Amino acid sequence: MDIEKLIEAAKLYGIDAADAITALLAENEKLLKMYQEEKAVCHATQAELEKVRESLDFARTKDAELIRLGMELDHLKKHVKRLTHILRLYERKDIVVGRYENGQLWWKVGDREKNNFPNKFFPSIRPSNEFNLIEIIGGAE
Structure with a gap:
């Protein structure tokens, strides 16, 4: 407007x-x-x-x-x-956990044969490393 x-x-x-x-x-x-x-x-x-x-x-x-x-x-x-x-x-105190070069996790008791373990366990374990289980979890008392 x-x-x-x-x-x-x-x-x-x-x-x-x-x-x-x-x-x-x-x-x-x-x-x-x-x-x-x-x-x-x-x-x-x-x-x-x-x-x-x-x-x-x-x-x-x-x-x-x-x-x-x-x-x-x-x-x-x-x-x-x-x-x-x-x-x-x-x-036993001689359970060992480790990882093969291909990344597969394994465990064994004493001198017995290695057994495969689910890979999701212990992601910090690198190939070719192995540890006594007592070192990882602090032992069973």
């Missing part, structure tokens, strides 16, 4: 055009100021929301890692318990 039409409409209602325009400009300034304030609040809220999202993602990642580590710890405890049981069954 152009200014001329506004002046004509104001005259119909007996309103001074200059007063009407002044009032409209003042109202426009007031609304513009309110808009700018709300826009600033909106941007601040969006920034805060992004920080919260990042914190939540970080927490979820850490929770998943803790769950994974807990499961791995439970798994390792079961293996140590089994090996301790083997050691107690044999009541």
Whole structure:
């Protein structure tokens, strides 16, 4: 709507055009100021929301890692318990655990033949290394 039409409409209602325009400009300034304030609040809220999202993602990642580590710890405890049981069954101190060059884990008692063992046991044992089981689990007392 152009200014001329506004002046004509104001005259119909007996309103001074200059007063009407002044009032409209003042109202426009007031609304513009309110808009700018709300826009600033909106941007601040969006920034805060992004920080919260990042914190939540970080927490979820850490929770998943803790769950994974807990499961791995439970798994390792079961293996140590089994090996301790083997050691107690044999009541011997000469059970040896090692790894072939191909990565396969093995165990043997004394001079007996080597037996394959699940590879997930003792991941720190490298190929061609071997250890007395007592050294690994601290002995069976």
